[in-house]
Amino acid sequence: MHRLIEKGLMFGNLVRVDSPVLVERYNRALMHLCGKQTALDVFHIDISGYSPEVGDELGDDLYLNHQGVNRQFILLTTDQVTAPLLNAKFSTSRSILRQFIMENQAQLFALTTRDAVAGELVNSVYLSDTPARLFDIRKVRVEADTTSGTVADAEKLGQMINRFKTEDDAWHNDVLIAQMIGMAKKTGDVMRNPVRLKRMEFSQDNFWTDHFGGIYVFRSVPHPAAIVGGDRLDDLPIPYTFTLDDRSAIAKFLKLNDLTESVIKARGIDASAILRQKMDFIVMSVAADMGADLTRATRRDLRRLGQQYARDLPQEWQGLAALVRWAEDDGPWPKITSEHPAYFYTLRAKPHADADLVNRLLAELSPLDIRQLFICHKELFYRSYAHWPDEKKDYVVDFLAREYQVDKAGARAELFGHEAAMEEPEARPRADLITRVGPWGAVGRRR
Known part of the structure; x- marks a missing residue:
């Protein structure tokens, strides 16, 4: 790490x-x-x-x-x-x-x-x-307050002030006045500088949880379902439950709820460039498994490696290549069904309230697209990264630092067509953390 x-x-x-x-x-x-x-x-x-x-x-x-x-x-x-x-x-x-x-x-x-x-x-x-x-x-x-209870005390002081203003004999209530003075010493002037935090409550209808191997819960869509990342779970209180292996069922779920769109048919983007980048990531993964040197590999280098390992390229690459031929060379329209390994690589979330959640799901269904995996599902990215060969780790880190981090907003706009809120803010290199943080957490100096 x-x-x-x-x-x-x-x-x-x-x-x-x-x-x-x-x-x-x-x-x-x-x-x-x-x-x-x-x-x-x-x-x-x-x-x-x-x-x-x-x-x-x-x-x-x-x-x-x-x-x-x-x-x-x-x-x-x-x-x-x-x-x-x-x-x-x-x-x-x-x-x-x-x-x-x-x-x-x-x-x-x-x-x-x-x-x-x-x-x-x-x-x-x-x-x-x-x-x-x-x-x-x-x-x-x-729910929040300072460790000394400033917000709660300010609310109590506010109630005392209201009582002082409304009760007829409050001016003669020495106990109330003493309590107000004592409370004000802790809270300050709550009339001029009110200390109050908004009471905030958030609906939790559609979400992903890391528990039990990962579960995607969609409850506020027309056709609710849960998609589990681990073993099949029975008796969940929702109409349908799928695993990540139920590809046709997931594809139907996404279509019925109008949650995704095809990258190749999306407007205002260079779909071929996006698909070619995904193909490069697949070539890189195959080459890394073969022990190829990927140090600062360019697109030309990956094209050469793709030719070298052509017989080893998986169906994900073949399906995306057929789409590119249709888009660029007037080739025949490829019939890529939901059971085809390339299918979910061809989709992205439509711009709606749960776009982040859907893109996270698509990233898990298309794990060879390392850029989308990093942006949309960092937990899975880090877990996957730990098991990659060094050649793949080197390439992925170099690519993300050299080509993605320099223009995050532009990359997200191109990939997702809208602001991707799942993306973390601008990250700064933390060389001072290296001595403290190990593969999955801090392993640094103890006192």
């Missing part, structure tokens, strides 16, 4: 915590949430306040995500809004946290100048012991 970290493709854009004041606030919040503390004086945090170094120190990558269901968070600065979310168990968690921070930015900025804000993404499920239990999650509510 060191290659990814060096290029800012993993643990990029985390927020560095290195001041004694912030470390002390973090520990106070950590103790408040889960009764733990860190002895580290320098570490990095994601949008939720999770730190891979602290996770390694505590021996618990879920120290802010007990049972992987109710995500807790620690905000030291509103700068965390641009950070990624590590170890995500639900596809909606980062967008919820990001929206919460943005909607309350002014209030959170004021609060975090004095204390850490600790909170939780709360739902009615506390244990993910069965797949069916995950379907009980309908809404996610954000």
